Amino acid sequence: MDTKNNNIDVSDSEATNLPEDTVAEALPPRPTSVEETGLSPLYLADLISRQLFEQGVLDLHQLSRSSALAGSVVEAICHQLRREGRAEVRGQAEGGALRFGLTELGRVAAQEALARDGYAGPAPVPLEAYTARVRAQALSDAGISRDRVMTAFGDTVIDPALLDQLGPGLHSGRAMFIHGEPGTGKSYIARRLVRLLPGEVLIPHAILAGGKAVRCFDPAVHSPLAPVDGEGEAASLLLAQGHDPRYVRCRRPCVVVGGELTMARLEVQYDSATHIHQAPIQLLANNGMLIIDDLGRQRMPPMELFNRWIVPLEERRDFLALANGYHFSVPFDVALVFSTNLDPLSLADAAFLRRIGYKIRFAPLNQDAYRQIWALQCRESGIPFDSTLVDFVIFELHARLGVPLLACHPRDLLGLAADHLRYWGGEAPDREVLAWAWQTYFGDFSESDRAGGDGNTSGRNAS
Template identity: 45%
Template sequence: MASSVPVPMPADLLAAPAAQRAPRTVEETGLPFFFLVELLVKVLFQRGQLHLPELASYVKLGLGVIDPVMVFMRQEKMCEVMRRGASGTDADIHYQLTDSGRQRALECLARNAYAGPCPVPLAAYNAQVAAQSVANMHVTRPQVQASFDGVVVNPAVLDQLGAAMNSGRAIFIYGAAGSGKTYLAERLQDLLQGAIALPYAIMVDGEVVPFYDPVLHLPAAQQPEAPAGIERAVQLDARWVRGVRRPAVLTGGELTLEMLDLRFDSVTRLYRAPPHLKANNGIFIIDDLGRQRCSPLELMNRWIVPMDRAIDYLSLHNGHTFQVPFDVVVVFSSNFLPERLSDAAFLRRLGYKIEVPALSAAHYETVFRQTCAAYGMEFDAAAFAFLLQRHARGATPLLACYPRDLLRQVRDLARYEGTAAQLNEQVLDWAWNNYFAGANQRQGADDMAVQERREPKSS
């Protein structure tokens, strides 16, 4: 992890599970003894011979917790001690499974194949989420301006987004495709302050749910200081990953109702946590609402209880239902108007409905200039004036995506011809016709029809 400037930990985090001392006994883990036996059996089965420090490091538990479990496994003839090396020290001692232990491991893996870092109890996870709740933060105008510095966006929209982040309610962002809705939604993550802690896995009713996802849970720019009053010699519970940036989880048209439940894969024999659970303490973005394989009404009805009560209910494959926190800023993004997607009951639960309109001509020029600089092209005022005429001629809105998409085609043509990319009316006209797929011909036909109506018919 890159070095960073530490920030003080809030008082509520000092008492949270992730800030507490590592467990020294089996009882202090909050997990059943025989669960730890099964976990270690599975780890040894998959990883082969290990000496005790390696095993302890892999499952994120101290030697004081591991040692009595290994003693029990040796007494039950599930593992045996092997000596490798000639130093005569404990470093030469390795553990490996016996035939009986391998049979036990196969039975355990058939039920749940998880064999990673030791999980934390569900109650500890719930307490940690509450201590680092996203609802405890406040966003100010200077923070919004700093986060969106250099981004071309309507100032009124920024004010709406900033206020919405303080509301604790769901946000509905809508506008034409290409207006920049998704980009703005993802940038909201930069407004979330502070690092959080996440468990590698959670234990629920004897089942293990893997949780930490290195793709979604990234290191924070600023790392928290060690909790006050705890000496550096005291090791914190290693079952938690600390210094994680508040997550921003994005789902789109691929989202189904089944994905929002806890799923058990019968092939891998592993659970898969739903995306909104992994988004806890951060932002959960549902992009392209209205284009999922389920109806928007079904999808939105799924969120009524979580958004009202800040809790959700999930079920294990054995039918056991349990409660988890729903501590997320929910952001819906859609090309459709809100009233087209849901009923009045759900719309009342959307705290903010924010439209992202087309750009003004001045903002459009700024985006165009920025894109020229990014692609190494010199801005040409005459060529840009020609582009504005094409927009006006077809009543095409000035959307934020067009400069990038059109200038990318100009760059592609220059690469094909082996020349430096230069702006002029000809290349922009060529890119426009490619991009809008026949809009030019349709506009030309419309112009001819208008001209025919204006000219008097000859007798």
């Protein structure tokens, strides 16, 4: 396996290597009336009030862009606010559009609205509409063929038999458990699996549940295919086609979490300072992938983490709660991938592991694959390839010292060799440089170092 560029965000650029498909279903139409938004006039009035409170005086065009609502809807809500004495006309913009600002009564009402729900972004979509949208663009309808799998990994050194396990696993939509020694390329390949997810999806800016907006679109996770603010040729074309701008056209998401994962991130997040609800990571990953990397390194017992997934995996829906205790369910359409360096049986019992359909082991490389990765890494690093040096590393270092051939070693050893050449000068490494890189990479720890000290305090400063 080629392990170069381990930190690449495959949810963004990697997916472009395959032809783009279109959204499985027709784009949702843009609502032209308050009723068609699926939101109550009261909620929309509070949303517009919050935007005016935070942004000041705005004209109808500005309000339409910030709320992602049609001008006819915004105009109706603004007239409602005027009738209630919460807003007033503040003249006209250059284009002739009316400008609106809050009255003193409106500012008080807006502050009360912000205390109830601090969200002031694009209008949310109702929970029912979100549920229907997730089901319309389900992973199970995407279809993944063997040809697509081989094409997606055509530039990667990986055993085809391993791909023939990963492909059906992703196609099935069942959870996958990837395990093996550190450095075998598990995380790298797992992240690149997003290449296999065809098509595009619509992600709402927020969903409305229990009268509260739950922020769903996250630019750190989702990769838009058109400008998010409604500007630009691509976005204008979608609006002309009647696209509802409350949704953002994105590639299928890929969310990766590791040792930093906590149980709290699997529930709706609530910021008590801003009064804003944020979707949990599995909701952000809907219609895409969620990779739990470094399983067993989290700050909770693995079984506690596993137990959190039992119901979503079996029922394909997740149960969440808002800060006020309101409970609701959302579809769980996520390709869930667990990746670990630890023994699977040390993390979970056999009964739970049976619930995970695909257990895939990543093993050390054979010599031919190691040479291929070494050659690719040389080309990537601008280092001349020398087959005799690869044999030196394989037979004189790996074999003699009993170190397995792992996919990460060519990148790491050649990286250290390049550092040496830049420091001392030189165009290509030799055996001496590679031996230095090996010793620097693996260290030279004595038995006393491993035990935490040499037991000899002579020569140490007393404290």
